[in-house]
Amino acid sequence: MKMKNSTLAGWGIIALFLISGCSPKGSDEKSSPFSSDVASKVYVAPGQHDEFYAFLSGGFSGQMSVYGLPSGRLLKVIPVFSLDAEKGYGFNEETKPLLQTSYGFIPWDDAHHPELSQTEGIPDGRWIFINGNNTPRVARIDLSTFETVEIIELPNSGGNHSSPFTTENTEYVVAGTRFSVPVPQKDVAVESYKENFKGALSFISCDPVTGKMDVAFQVLLPAFNYDLAHSGKGASHGWTFFTCYNAEESNTLLEANASQFDKDFIAAVNWKKAEEYVKGGKAHDFPTSFYHNIYDDNAHMATSEQIKSVKVLIPAECPGLVYYLPTPKSPHGVDVDPTGEYIVGAGKLSADMSVHSFTKMLKAIEDKAFEKEIQGIPVLNYDAILAGVVKSGGLGPLHTEFDANGNAYTTFFISSEIVKWKVGTWEVIDRSPCYYSVGHLMIPGGDSRKPFGKYMLAMNKITKDRYLPTGPEMNQSAQLYDISGDKIQLLLDFPTVGEPHYGQGIPADLIKPKSKQFFNLAENTHPYVTKSEDQTKVVREGNVVRVYMTTIRSHFAPDNIEGFQVGDKVYFHVTNLEQDWDVPHGFGIMGATNAELLIMPGQTETLLWEPKSEGVFPFYCTDFCSALHQEMQGYARVSKKGSDLKLKWWTGSAK
Amino acid sequence: MKNIPRISMVLAATVMVLVFFFPIWRITLIAPQYPTGITMYIWINQITGETTGTLQNINILNHYVGMQMIVPDSIPELQYFKFIIGAVMLLGLFAAIMNKKWIYLAWMILVIVLGILAVYDFYLWEYDYGHNLSPTAPIKVPGMAYQPPLFGKKLLLNFEAYSYPFWGSLFIGISIIFAFFAFWFKRPKDVQYEK
Incomplete structure (x- = not known):
């Protein structure tokens, strides 16, 4: 019996081995979102940090939003081109100059493309740039404070869309005009478009240490619509590529009139050559007027400067500066692969993408394989520069990003999907639907020399039934995919702030350690700073009254002020x-x-208050600061104009 | 062998100079809103914090319960303790020159006594800060005092206070040990017959 028992036990063990050997090997993990634990891939436990920062443009909100990936948590909305009452941005005296333009104070813009600064072609986490499309501008945001620190206006432009794509070491961020305009602006017939209109491509230099921007030069091109751009990298470093549509040079009903030619162009600009021409005195000084606004982190205040002239290069006078690469069907996105060899043009009205070879482009230039010239700009022979065509099977390709394994991912607006294909063989490997009508996509580092990969974010234009309805106006959305495996896997879907056109992603470790916690009060150089309570005061200069006030938990100093008068500017x-x-x-x-002030530790901010009537008016702290926050309040007494009540102020006991 | 006591005494006196370079005590306050804690360092001649704002932050928290502000400039000990340390070091070097067993012992006892007095003084300051509360404090908890522990940890309302000696105290301890060596290895009298 004993023997039999042990034999049975032996069989049992063998059977167990067999069963475990036969069991399916965790079934194909990526075949469907339901076949594996998708939730755990986006779950970031309370108190834990996300792996990546994602910066999404706010589109018509004019702002930039910051999300954590993979959780999709909203971390911050950074005000850039639009007023933000929450932060007092554009309402306080310190940030008003940031929104100054040659058209005066502009409280809004349409922000499309965030672009991280790069070092050696890799996002370095120092700054992020973003374009203002409507009143052409580029902003720079400091990633130690997550605040807008500089906005530069662009002359001779209209609709700054192909912007602000950076070169490998942030030598330049570029700004191509989507709408050609008369240069210089003048009162001409719209019908004189072909004769009077021009398209300007601006190269904005960035100081390698401070990041300070400057319009270094502009290249004046035929009046096409310069849509998107990307700079070369590796071998193609020194060139920037701009797509354009409307080579027809139409000025009305563009939806039909600008879609007639079989091919439009990618303009390849040799900016190193441009530097030589500028140095050699080939640039024209065009009189103009544009604003350059800089925020100083020590003074906690922005200042504006008006600039009256810009250097302009005319391609006909500068051989070798610009070439046109013919690209089918109104190309939208132009994306350069991580090696810098392939330039992908997405013909947005077709099914296919044309991929140009940088090596072939150089050869075609050397061989003078030109189809024709447009205003002195050689048009290269399409067949001579073509590396391949991606037969996607989708419709309406817009934008492409890359992973670190030689794959490319292209969005298709019309067929509402992302297609994964192999760089070099051009074969389609995989595809995944988007909900709905995807515009840009973003892979962390996906437009740089070093894609960090792992995740892909699709930014969708239409949401319809994806979320609880909120009336006629629905939000846009972002969708997160896992791209670490062979198959694309949808993980998460979340609504966004405004319309996210493009985004940038970067490993959190490149930003987190240098994030500022507060401003050092000792370094505050604001002209109206008050560094201690015993220096607080109220000073009258005619009808201007300046209150030098301090805050500390949990009171204002002073918190009682008398002697204001109706009509004062306080x-x-x-x-x-x-x-x-x-x-x-x-x-x-x-x-x-106007709005409130929201003052960070060590900072000085200024609110203008113009009392209209007599009375005693309360002021208070709006940010729940401490256990005694509700007690943090004060009173301002306003007397009639010309009253002989002297200014008096105190905290705690009357002076 | 003969020089061991004298060398030990010189070390005992000189190691004390490190007290000027390291804090002698550390107090850390931890609360839910301060997960990494607020840490204050007490030196022989100053009070510092983890950041330039630490002392201000502690004062802000203390003012809710009516504790006095910690103003280093108004604490006389921080002004004169450095002279005492200097004098003790000089006495130590003098002792090494004299090279007498009883002097080594006397110096060691002096350091121990001064150390105990310093800790007692520290306790008195803590007592004063913890008990001498403003009658107009916004938060008054009947019967509650906020004296931080001298050594160890203690719950003060929402704060867990940790108080322990820091490197400077260790160096004083090492100094005492060296003085003890000097005393221990020193023969009662210089004996000529040692050779």
Whole structure:
């Protein structure tokens, strides 16, 4: 019996082995979102940090939003081109100059493309740039403070769309005009388009240390619509590629008139050559007027400068500066693969993408394989430069990003999908639907020399039934995919702030360690700073009254002020004396026609208040700062104009 | 062998100079809103924090319960302790020159006594900060005092306070050990017959 038992046990063990050997090997993990634990891939436990930062443009919101990936958590909305009452941005005196333009103060723009600064072709986490499309501008955001620190306006432009794509070492961010305009602006008939209109491509230089921007030069091209851009990398470093449509040079009903030619172009600009021409004195100084606004992190305030002239290069006078690469069907995105060899043009009205070879392009230039010339710009022979065609099977290709394994991913607006294909063989490997009508896509580092890969984010234009309805106006959305395996796997779907056109992603470790916690009060050089409570005061200069005020948990100094008069312009210069992380104070005063102040520790901000009637008006802290936040308040007494009540102020006990 | 006591005494006196370069005590406050804690360092001649704002932040927190502001400039000990340390070091070198067993012992006892007095003084300051509360404090908890522990940890409302000696105290300890060696290895009298 004993023997039999042990034999049975032996069989049992063998059977167990067999069963475990036969069991399916975890079934094909990526075949369907339901066959594996998708939720765990996007679950970032409370208190844990995301692996990547994602920066998404806000489109017509004019702002930039910051998300964590893979969770899709919204971390911050950075005000850039539009007013933001929440942060006092554009309302306080310090940030108003950032929104100055040659057209005056502009409280809004349409922001499309964020672009991280790069070093040796790799995102370095120092700054992020974004374009303003409507009133052509480029902004720079400092990623130690996540605040807009510079906005430069672009002359001779209209619709800054192909912007602000960077060169390998952020030597330049570019800004091509989507709408050609008369250069210089003048009162001419719209019908004189072909004769009077031009398309300007601006090259904005960035100081390698401070990031300070400057319109280094412009290249004046025929009046096409310069749509998108990307700079070369590796071998093609030194060139920037701009797609254009409307080679027909139509000025009305473009949806039909600009779609007639079989091919439009990618303009290849040799910016190193441009530098030589500028140095050699070939540039024209065009009189113009544009604004350059810079925010100083120590003064906590922006200043504006008006610039009156810009250097312009005319391609006909500068051989070798620009070449046109014929590209089928109104190309939209132009994307350069991580090696810099392949330039992918997405013909948005077709099914296929034409991929040009940089090596072949150089050869065609050398061999003078030109089809024709347009205003002195050679048009290269299409067949001579073509590396291959991606037969996608989709419709309406827009944008392409790359992973680190030689794959490319292209969005298709019309067929609402992303197609994965192999760079070099041009074969389609996989495809995945988007909900709905995807525009750009973003892979962290996916437009750089070093794609960080792992995730892909699709930014969709239409959501319809994807979320709980919110009336006629629905939000746009982003969809996160896992691209670490052979098959694309949809992980997450979340609504966005405004319309995200393009995005950028970067490993959190490249930004997190240098994120500022507060501003050092000792380094505050604001002209109206108050560094301690005993320096607080109220000063009258005619009808201008300046209040040098401080905040610290949990009171204002002064918190009682008398002696204001109807018709005064009262400037509250409020310095937050706190020197601790995450202790901002707010300042709101009854009847103010602008917004609140939200003052970070060590910072000074100024609110203009113009009392219209007599009375006593409360002010208070708007950001729940401490256990005694509700007690953080004060009163401002307004007397009639010409009253002989002297200015008096105090905290705690009357002076 | 003969020089061991004298060398030990010189080391005992000189190692004390490190007290000027390292804090002697560390107090850390931890609360839910301060997961990494707020840490204050007490030196022989100053009070510092993890950041330039630390002391201000502690004062802000303390003011809710009516504790006095910690103003280093108003604490006389921080002004004169450095002279005491200097004098003790000089006495130590003097002792090494004298090279007498009883002097080594006397110096060691002096350092120990001064150390105990310093800790007692520290305790008095802590007592004063913890008990001498403003009658107009916004938060008053009947019967509650906020004296941080001298050594160890203690719950003060929402804060867990940790108080322990820091490197500077260790060096004083090492100094005492060296003085003890000097005393221990020193023969009662210089004996000529040693050779």
